[in-house]
Amino acid sequence: MWIWPRQPRPQVRGPLRGTAALALTAALVLTGCAPSAPASTAAGGEHDTEGTVIFYDTSGHATLDPATAANDRNMTNGLMPALYDNLVEFDDDGKPVPGLATDWHYNDDLTEFTLEIREGVRFHDGETLDAEAVAANFERSISLLDQASTTLHGAFDFVTEVEVVDDHTVTMHLDQPNGQIEYWLGKVAGMMISPRAIEESGDGLELDAVGTGPYKLSSFVPNNRARLDRFDDYWDGAEGRPAHLEHHRVSEGQSRLNAVRSGQADLSLIAPRQIPEAENAGLEVLVNEKNSIWTIYLNINRESLSKLKVRRAIMHAIDREGLAEAISYGSGKPATQLVTELSPIYDEELAERYPYDPERARELLAEAGYADGLEISFLLLNTSEYLQLGEALQAMLGEAGIDVQLDVIDLSQNLMFRPPHERGDIMMVRRGAGADALEAYQEVVSSYGTGTQGAPVTPRIDELVEEGRLINADDPDRQELLEDLNEEVVEQAATFPVITRSNVYAYQPGCITGIEPNAGYVTDKLDTVKIAGGCS
Known part of the structure; x- marks a missing residue:
C-alpha cells in the first residue's frame, strides 16, 4: 500500500504498438506520478466521530444477504464487512485468524470441523451470538445451496450435520474430507446473521441486514445506495469510527472523481487513468496493492x-x-498467472511464458485452422475501467487476426456469464486470488466454479483442485500441489490473465484514514475507514 506523490510520472518504458496504441491514445493522457512512502495518519491523530463518510463506489448491492451469489463476487461485497463479522478473519498475509470464532480445529481425517464461538457478542437487534445462532446460520446456508454462491458450496457441500456441542461450541460433520473450511468461513459463508432475522424475514433478508458488525443498516436502495449507522455496542469497540457510513453506486468514473473534488463525496474509488487528474486537483491518491488480477473467463463449449x-x-x-x-x-x-508476486506460489519463469508476439499468435491460429482469422464475442461490464481495458484488448487481438465483438452489459448483470448462460465467448473480470489461492483456481478454471462454462480445459485441473480440497491448509504438501496447479493453468492457457489490479482511491489530503486491504476479496474494508478531525 503506497501513496502517490505530486510529481511528474516517469516516461513509459514500452509504448503500445499499432492499432492498440491508437485506441489508447484517444482515451489517455500519459502523465501521472510514481509511488512513494505511505501517508501519515489523520491530522493531529484525532478522528471525527460525529461525521459521515460518503463513499462513491463503482458497484452496488442488489441485496445485503451474504448467501446470495452476487455478494460473493469480488466487485460487489465492499459493504458487507461493515454489517457482518466473519467467524474467521484474515491477517495482512492472508492467514486465518480469530473473528467471531476464537479457535477451531479438524479431526484427524478432516471430516469434522469444530469452532469455539466468541462470548459477549450481540447482534444489532440485541440477540446473542452463541452456538445455536451459528448453527441456525449454517442450516440456512445449507438449505439455500441450490441458489447459493461458490463460497457457500465450498463450506457446506459436504456437511451432513451441524452439532451444537455446548453454548459456545459447534461441530460440522462432513461426508468427505475438506481442508478449506476456515478459508470459506472467512468470506460470506462465515458472515453471521441474527437468528431472529432469519426466523422473521426468511428470504426477505435482502432488505433487512442484521449482523454483528461495527455498523447497522439504516436504509438501503438496491444497486443505488445504503446508509449505515455506527453500532455503539460493537463487541470490538467503536472508538474513532464515524457516526455514519454512506455507500453510493456511481458507475461513471468522472462523476465519482468530481464528487470528491466538489465535496459531495469524502472518498471515491477511481480508475488508474484518473490519477493525474486527481493529483492535479490537489487530492490525495491512495493505491492499495492487492493479490488481484484482471483476467478473462472463457467458454470452452465454443x-x-x-x-x-x-x-x-x-x-x-x-x-x-x-x-x-x-x-x-x-x-x-x-x-x-492467476496470482501476483504477493502469493507464495507465484512463479517467475511462468511470468515469461507468453511474451507479446502477434505474429506468433497468427501462426498458432493458422495451425489451429483459423488462418483467415477468428471472431469472438466479449461480454464486458459498462464501467469506464472495464471499457477502457476491453477496447484496448479488442484492438490488440485484432492485430493478431482475432475479431472481438464487444457485448456491453450493465454492472448489475455481472453474474450473466454463470453456467448455463450461452451469451459471450469470453468475459473479463477483476479477480482476487484471495487468502487461499486454491479458491481462485477452483472458481475460475475448475468445474466447481461459477465462471466455468463446461468442463475445465484439461481434466488435470479438476484432479489437482480436488486433491487440494482434501489437504489441510497447514499441510506443507499443499504448497507443492498449488504450484503444480498454477503451472498447469498457465501451460494450458485455461484463463487469460492480463495485468494485476490495485484499488485506487481519491480524497481530500489528510482527511481519510483506515482504508485497509481485505485479504479475502478484491474490495477493501469500509468498516475501518475514519475521518480526520476538522475534515467533515
Whole structure:
C-alpha cells in the first residue's frame, strides 16, 4: 500500500504498438506520478466521530444477504464487512485468524470441523451470538445451496450435520474430507446473521441486514445506495469510527472523481487513468496493492476456445507490459498467472511464458485452422475501467487476426456469464486470488466454479483442485500441489490473465484514514475507514 506523490510520472518504458496504441491514445493522457512512502495518519491523530463518510463506489448491492451469489463476487461485497463479522478473519498475509470464532480445529481425517464461538457478542437487534445462532446460520446456508454462491458450496457441500456441542461450541460433520473450511468461513459463508432475522424475514433478508458488525443498516436502495449507522455496542469497540457510513453506486468514473473534488463525496474509488487528474486537483491518491488480477473467463463449449493453440494465440496477442504502463499508471503489472508476486506460489519463469508476439499468435491460429482469422464475442461490464481495458484488448487481438465483438452489459448483470448462460465467448473480470489461492483456481478454471462454462480445459485441473480440497491448509504438501496447479493453468492457457489490479482511491489530503486491504476479496474494508478531525 503506497501513496502517490505530486510529481511528474516517469516516461513509459514500452509504448503500445499499432492499432492498440491508437485506441489508447484517444482515451489517455500519459502523465501521472510514481509511488512513494505511505501517508501519515489523520491530522493531529484525532478522528471525527460525529461525521459521515460518503463513499462513491463503482458497484452496488442488489441485496445485503451474504448467501446470495452476487455478494460473493469480488466487485460487489465492499459493504458487507461493515454489517457482518466473519467467524474467521484474515491477517495482512492472508492467514486465518480469530473473528467471531476464537479457535477451531479438524479431526484427524478432516471430516469434522469444530469452532469455539466468541462470548459477549450481540447482534444489532440485541440477540446473542452463541452456538445455536451459528448453527441456525449454517442450516440456512445449507438449505439455500441450490441458489447459493461458490463460497457457500465450498463450506457446506459436504456437511451432513451441524452439532451444537455446548453454548459456545459447534461441530460440522462432513461426508468427505475438506481442508478449506476456515478459508470459506472467512468470506460470506462465515458472515453471521441474527437468528431472529432469519426466523422473521426468511428470504426477505435482502432488505433487512442484521449482523454483528461495527455498523447497522439504516436504509438501503438496491444497486443505488445504503446508509449505515455506527453500532455503539460493537463487541470490538467503536472508538474513532464515524457516526455514519454512506455507500453510493456511481458507475461513471468522472462523476465519482468530481464528487470528491466538489465535496459531495469524502472518498471515491477511481480508475488508474484518473490519477493525474486527481493529483492535479490537489487530492490525495491512495493505491492499495492487492493479490488481484484482471483476467478473462472463457467458454470452452465454443469450438475455437476448446483448442489449446487458439488459447495460446490469445495469450501471445496481449501486450501486457504496454497495458500496465499505459492504463494502470504504475498501479498494475503484467500478469500471466492467476496470482501476483504477493502469493507464495507465484512463479517467475511462468511470468515469461507468453511474451507479446502477434505474429506468433497468427501462426498458432493458422495451425489451429483459423488462418483467415477468428471472431469472438466479449461480454464486458459498462464501467469506464472495464471499457477502457476491453477496447484496448479488442484492438490488440485484432492485430493478431482475432475479431472481438464487444457485448456491453450493465454492472448489475455481472453474474450473466454463470453456467448455463450461452451469451459471450469470453468475459473479463477483476479477480482476487484471495487468502487461499486454491479458491481462485477452483472458481475460475475448475468445474466447481461459477465462471466455468463446461468442463475445465484439461481434466488435470479438476484432479489437482480436488486433491487440494482434501489437504489441510497447514499441510506443507499443499504448497507443492498449488504450484503444480498454477503451472498447469498457465501451460494450458485455461484463463487469460492480463495485468494485476490495485484499488485506487481519491480524497481530500489528510482527511481519510483506515482504508485497509481485505485479504479475502478484491474490495477493501469500509468498516475501518475514519475521518480526520476538522475534515467533515
